[in-house]
Structures are given as structure tokens and as C-alpha cells.
Amino acid sequence: MDTLTLTRPDDWHLHLRDGPALAAVLPHTARQFARAIVMPNLRPPVTTTAKARDYRDRILAAVPAGAKFEPLMTLYLTDNTPADEILRARDSGFVHGVKLYPAGATTNSDSGVTDVGRCTGAFEAMQRVGMPLLVHGEVTHGQVDVFDRERVFLDEVMRPLRRDFPALKMVFEHITTKEAAEYVRDADGPIGATITAHHLLFNRNALFMTADGRAGMRPHYYCLPVLKREEHRQALLTAATSGNPRFFLGTDSAPHSRGDKENACGCAGCYTAAFALELYAEAFDAAGALHRLEGFASIHGPDFYGLPRNAGKLTLTRSACQVPAELPFGEHSIVPLRAGESLAWSLTA
Numbered sequence: 001m002d003t004l005t006l007t008r009p010d011d012w013h014l015h016l017r018d019g020p021a022l023a024a025v026l027p028h029t030a031r032q033f034a035r036a037i038v039m040p041n042l043r044p045p046v047t048t049t050a051k052a053r054d055y056r057d058r059i060l061a062a063v064p065a066g067a068k069f070e071p072l073m074t075l076y077l078t079d080n081t082p083a084d085e086i087l088r089a090r091d092s093g094f095v096h097g098v099k100l101y102p103a104g105a106t107t108n109s110d111s112g113v114t115d116v117g118r119c120t121g122a123f124e125a126m127q128r129v130g131m132p133l134l135v136h137g138e139v140t141h142g143q144v145d146v147f148d149r150e151r152v153f154l155d156e157v158m159r160p161l162r163r164d165f166p167a168l169k170m171v172f173e174h175i176t177t178k179e180a181a182e183y184v185r186d187a188d189g190p191i192g193a194t195i196t197a198h199h200l201l202f203n204r205n206a207l208f209m210t211a212d213g214r215a216g217m218r219p220h221y222y223c224l225p226v227l228k229r230e231e232h233r234q235a236l237l238t239a240a241t242s243g244n245p246r247f248f249l250g251t252d253s254a255p256h257s258r259g260d261k262e263n264a265c266g267c268a269g270c271y272t273a274a275f276a277l278e279l280y281a282e283a284f285d286a287a288g289a290l291h292r293l294e295g296f297a298s299i300h301g302p303d304f305y306g307l308p309r310n311a312g313k314l315t316l317t318r319s320a321c322q323v324p325a326e327l328p329f330g331e332h333s334i335v336p337l338r339a340g341e342s343l344a345w346s347l348t349a
């Protein structure tokens with residue numbers, strides 16, 4: 001198969017930032033995706049429907065002329081989010097999920113949830129009105145190894161939470177482990193999971209060496225949850241290419257300036273928005289499953305969220321496409337994933 005035409009896809013997990021950064025990255029997403037679930041971890045975070053409305057207006061103002069893009073907004077859950085805020089979010093029509101960041105888990109998560117027991121009122125309201133809970137599934141206790149944080153979260157937080165709120169619609173975001181993939185596959189009730197292109201393409205060796213084995217720290221491969229062992233990457237590929245509608249595309253594209261990444265305390269995040277479909281196509285192709293890409297990228301997500309599938313189409317061809325060494329990012333630059341490399345698939349329409 002050398003040409004692949006898909007229903008226009010959506011990105012079910014995206015960081016767009018704000019201000020000049022937003023203006024720099026949004027055209028990359030709008031080129032490929034009709035809609036995206038927009039993460040609320042701004043500084044300060046998007047904790048209310050009123051803030052989400054303002055942020056949505058800023059995003060719409062940054063959409064390039066001639067492009068069509070719909071931001072699907074989310075609220076940032078805190079220990080104090082009242083049930084009323086969930087109702088306002090639902091009534092707005094533009095808020096499509098509430099994001100749970102365990103406090104301290106990742107970029108701008110310090111106002112996140114310190115204990116899910118404090119969010120019972122919000123969870124009850126979400127369960128009642130059908131508002132999805134989008135979960136960054138990692139524990140943050142210092143004694144838990146960074147590579148085990150998702151697995152421990154699954155047992156300590158996810159399973160009990162879903163026992164207590166069995167009808168609460170949940171997305172286990174950017175899953176990175178075999179355990180999470182199998183849990184989502186086998187669980188009862190309304191649960192889905194997003195999978196990033198970088199977790200499908202790379203295992204944790206990528207943090208410490210080039211593809212041809214040259215050693216060295218590679219900060220542009222550092223994200224959270226961190227890349228895992230090859231057996232986990234294989235399990236994610238199996239899930240993504242299985243045709244199971246619980247698994248769908250979420251890039252978790254997370255722009256940080258070159259200086260914030262190439263730093264003694266570098267930020268977490270891989271920038272994949274500019275070549276997202278090309279990267280996913282490479283992963284699905286390598287698994288011999290290009291025929292499953294459309295379901296994963298364009299069908300399972302809208303069906304899970306109860307939104308219409310997109311009407312437009314997008315075409316990929318098997319022809320080399322060059323990723324630039326860097327991209328403009330306001331006064332700075334971003335180094336995209338696979339910078340300077342050639343990808344096997346190109347977007348043609």
C-alpha cells in the first residue's frame with residue numbers, strides 16, 4: 001500500500017500553550033487535524049469554564065486564515081473543583097473533559113489533585129452528566145521508581161476509582177505500559193486510552209543513544225510518562241493496531257523551547273504535532289497494520305466522545321519527508337521529534 005486516504009483525523013490529547021507559542025504551533029495541528037482535545041495545564045491552569053471560554057477564543061483567533069479547526073476544551077481538576085463547575089462545563093457545550101493531574105506529576109501540575117478522595121463531589125457530577133475524566137496516570141511519591149509510576153497508579157488509584165465510579169467515563173491518557181494496555185482492553189465499563197506516536201516508535205533506549213547505537217543523553221526524547229522497555233512498546237503497538245475502539249490517537253505533542261529541553265533540568269515533552277500522521281503511519285506500517293490507522297486516528301475517538309466523525313479526508317503517500325532541524329517558536333525555536341531525519345510517509349492532501 002503506497003497511498004492511504006483516511007477520514008480526517010482528530011488529536012485526542014494536545015498541548016497548545018498560549019500567546020506566541022500557541023500562534024507558532026497551532027498551524028501544525030490545524031494542517032492535519034480537524035479537532036483536538038486541548039490540555040489545560042497553562043500557567044495559571046484552566047480551572048473554570050469561564051477560563052476555558054477565554055482560552056478557546058484565543059485559540060480560535062490563532063487559527064490560520066483558510067484553515068478549519070475546532071478546539072475541544074478541558075478543565076484542570078483541583079482538590080477544590082466544585083460540582084457546580086462540572087455542570088457549567090457541561091452546559092457550555094465546548095468543554096469535553098476534565099483533566100486529572102496528580103499534583104507534581106508533570107509540567108504545570110503543581111495545582112493538581114493531591115488525593116482523589118478530595119474530588120468525590122466533582123466525580124459524582126461528572127458521572128451523572130457524562131463528562132469524561134481524562135487521567136494522567138502516574139503516582140508521584142518519591143519512593144516509586146519513575147519507570148513504575150504508571151503501573152503503581154493503575155493499582156493504587158485507577159482500579160479503586162473505577163470501582164467507586166463504575167459509570168464515570170474515563171480516558172487513560174498516553175498509556176505507556178503493557179499493564180495499562182491490557183487493563184483498558186479487559187476492563188468493564190466506559191474506558192478508553194490515548195497512545196502517542198513516540199511511545200509507539202521508541203523504547204527507553206532512545207533516551208540514551210541514537211538509533212545506530214551512539215551513546216549520549218537525548219533530551220528531545222524525554223517526556224512523561226517516560227518511554228518504557230521494548231516489551232511495553234510492543235504491547236502498545238498491539239493495542240493501537242488491534243482495531244479495538246477503546247484505543248485512539250492522542251499525540252501529547254508538548255512544545256518546549258530548545259533551551260528548556262537542552263538544559264541541566266530539561267522539561268518533559270516531545271514535539272510531534274508538525275509530523276504527527278507521518279509518524280503514526282510509520283509505526284502502523286512497521287507493524288503491517290496500515291489498514292487499522294483510520295479507525296485509530298479518525299473513528300474510535302469521536303465515537304468514544306459521542307461526537308460526529310469528520311467529513312473531510314486526508315491522504316498520505318509513501319514518499320520521503322524531511323523533518324527540519326528546528327521550527328520557529330515565538331522568539332525561540334523547538335526541536336521536533338526526529339529533527340533532521342527523513343520520514344517514510346508524507347501528507348499530500
Ligand code: DOR
Pocket residue numbers: 015041106107136222223224225254255268269270
Ligand atoms: O511530557 C509531557 N509534557 N507530559 C505531560 O504530561 C505534560 C507535557 C507538557 O505539558 O509539557
Ligand code: ZN
Pocket residue numbers: 013014015039252254
Ligand atoms: Zn499531555
